[in-house]
Amino acid sequence: MRVQVKEALGPAPVGVDELIRLLGAPAGAVLTVLLELELELAGRCARHPGNRVSWR
Numbered sequence: 001m002r003v004q005v006k007e008a009l010g011p012a013p014v015g016v017d018e019l020i021r022l023l024g025a026p027a028g029a030v031l032t033v034l035l036e037l038e039l040e041l042a043g044r045c046a047r048h049p050g051n052r053v054s055w056r
Contacts, residue, residue, distance in 0.1 A: 001025060005033045009045070013052035 004023050008014070014022075020030045034053060035043040046056045 001029050002036070005030060005037070009053060009055050012056055013046075013048040013050075013054040015022070016051045016053060026037050 001023075004025070005019070008019055008022055016034070020027050022026070023030060034045065038047070044056055046054050048054065
């Protein structure tokens with residue numbers, strides 16, 4: 001799951017709900033990976049208004 005989330009993120013913000021649909025994964029799994037990435041990569045995974053995420 002982690003690899004799929006990392007590959008789905010890019011420099012343009014994408015909605016978390018859209019990311020969940022795109023991956024066809026459980027919301028909890030995607031949200032957990034996003035949280036882990038934010039903590040592990042310290043600032044490389046960015047949150048944006050409207051519940052969107054991207055790479056910095």
